[in-house]
Amino acid sequence: MRQTDVDATALSQTRPIPTDAELMRRVAGGSMSSLGELVRRHQQRVRAIAYRMTGRWDAADDIAQETFLRVYRAAGGYSPTASFTTWIYRIVMNLCLDWHRRAGREVPRLEATNAANTAQEPQPAPMETLETVDAVQRAIGALPERQRAVLLLHRYEEFSYRQIAETTGWSESAVESLLVRAYAGLRVSLAEWKK
Amino acid sequence: MNHLPDIDLIELASGRLDEPQRQACESHLLHCTECQERSGAIASTWQRLGDWAVEAPPRDLSGDVLAALGSQERLRIGATTSRGWNVLRVAASVSLAVGAGHLAGRWMRTDPPVVAVAPASEDQVIESLQLNELGGHAAADLAESILDGPDREAKESEG
Numbered sequence: 001m002r003q004t005d006v007d008a009t010a011l012s013q014t015r016p017i018p019t020d021a022e023l024m025r026r027v028a029g030g031s032m033s034s035l036g037e038l039v040r041r042h043q044q045r046v047r048a049i050a051y052r053m054t055g056r057w058d059a060a061d062d063i064a065q066e067t068f069l070r071v072y073r074a075a076g077g078y079s080p081t082a083s084f085t086t087w088i089y090r091i092v093m094n095l096c097l098d099w100h101r102r103a104g105r106e107v108p109r110l111e112a113t114n115a116a117n118t119a120q121e122p123q124p125a126p127m128e129t130l131e132t133v134d135a136v137q138r139a140i141g142a143l144p145e146r147q148r149a150v151l152l153l154h155r156y157e158e159f160s161y162r163q164i165a166e167t168t169g170w171s172e173s174a175v176e177s178l179l180v181r182a183y184a185g186l187r188v189s190l191a192e193w194k195k
Numbered sequence: 196m197n198h199l200p201d202i203d204l205i206e207l208a209s210g211r212l213d214e215p216q217r218q219a220c221e222s223h224l225l226h227c228t229e230c231q232e233r234s235g236a237i238a239s240t241w242q243r244l245g246d247w248a249v250e251a252p253p254r255d256l257s258g259d260v261l262a263a264l265g266s267q268e269r270l271r272i273g274a275t276t277s278r279g280w281n282v283l284r285v286a287a288s289v290s291l292a293v294g295a296g297h298l299a300g301r302w303m304r305t306d307p308p309v310v311a312v313a314p315a316s317e318d319q320v321i322e323s324l325q326l327n328e329l330g331g332h333a334a335a336d337l338a339e340s341i342l343d344g345p346d347r348e349a350k351e352s353e354g
Contacts, residue, residue, distance in 0.1 A: 032261055039257040047251040057252060068260045136247040155244050160211050161202065180201040187240045 020084035027075040035075075039068050042085075045157070046092050052152045053096035054103075055141060063095045082166065089157070089167045093149050100145050139189035147182035150175050199223055199230045207234065208241040 018026070018034070020041070026034035046067055050060035070091050078087070140148055153159040153167065161179055165172040199220055206212045207220050224231050 032264070035264075036257040036261060039260050040255065043254075043256045044251050047254075047256075048249050051249055051251065052247075060251075061254065061256065065256055065259055065263065068256065069263060072260075072264060132243075132246045136244055140244075140247070154205075154209065155241070156249075158209075158211075160206070176202045179205060183201070183205055183237060183240055186244065187236055190240060190243050 021080035024071075024075055024078045024080070024084065027072060028078065035068070035072055038071065042088060043068075046088065049089070049092055049152060049157060050096055052140070052156060053093070053148065054099055055137070059099060063092065063099060066095055067091045086163065086167050089153070089159075090169065093153075093168060097145055097149065135190060139186050142189065143182055143185060146170075147178050147185065150178045151182040151186070154179055198227065199234070201233070201237070204230070204234045204237045205241075208238040 018037075020038065023031075023034040023038050027038065043064055046064045047057075047060050050063040050067075051057055054060055054063070067088065071088060140151065143151060149168065150161070150164050150170075153164045154161065159167065161175045162172060164170075164179075165175045168175065170178075203212070203216070203220055207217065212220065224234055
């Protein structure tokens with residue numbers, strides 16, 4: 001290994017990775033590279049949750065882009081009292097709920113690109129996998145918007161119901177109630193599909 | 196017997212109960228068949244939902260976000276610049292009117308042979324109004340506009 005490689009390695013090891021809060025502080029100071037870093041760190045999760053809420057990748061990408069634009073605009077007033085993740089998810093979920101209000105109630109359809117990525121483990125038959133995923137997606141899509149929102153955050157983003165309350169701004173008791181009803185509704189929907 | 200609330204069973208299925216809570220739930224489940232059935236149903240639903248795995252197609256939004264911010268900034272600057280030009284035109288017109296009045300007054304007060312004042316050249320307008328600070332073609336364009344005055348639009352319409 002050359003001396004320059006050793007120096008670069010040592011430098012990267014000693015240089016601390018900036019936290020999200022630090023990047024936000026730099027964005028507030030005008031650092032576009034810091035904004036780019038925030039985008040790269042969080043875009044996959046933001047896009048994924050937006051896709052689960054809308055059922056469409058084009059809508060998900062539009063929402064994700066708008067999310068980060070709002071992050072930039074709000075950087076000057078951002079306070080790290082709440083975690084950055086909680087804060088950005090609040091923006092995403094509000095945009096998703098707005099999207100639904102504009103689009104009207106619509107069960108999201110399974111897209112071909114998603115079907116190709118769902119087989120994580122060996123399955124008995126590809127068609128059965130697609131049907132299962134389709135059933136799950138339809139069942140979730142049929143939930144009322146607020147139930148769907150808390151369900152997605154809980155099941156796929158690994159938020160506790162207290163974290164969901166903090167993200168959405170809804171009370172813990174409201175989140176608890178929504179979560180219980182969402183799971184109950186899904187249990188019925190998926191049991192009917194199995195028949 | 197008090198049964199376990201659904202939210203606790205949901206959190207148990209998700210693995211997010213702390214250790215004391217988890218142990219309390221599992222201890223109750225050992226002796227309560229009704230809660231066992233509810234817990235099983237919730238856990239089954241939890242597992243089924245895991246079938247829907249989502250992997251976002253590869254895409255880097257950072258370029259799009261930065262480009263969008265750049266476009267918004269150019270629009271903002273464009274609007275600001277347009278207003279600035281209008282202010283400059285008004286200021287130039289006022290300055291020219293004052294200067295022209297001064298020249299006319301000098302011409303009228305002169306007794307022996309009157310020397311006609313040649314029409315101001317573009318360079319003279321630029322220098323008198325200090326338009327050279329605008330740089331590029333802006334100074335020349337503005338000077339030309341001032342010199343042509345009301346006849347400019349007529350000339351342009353003639354093609």
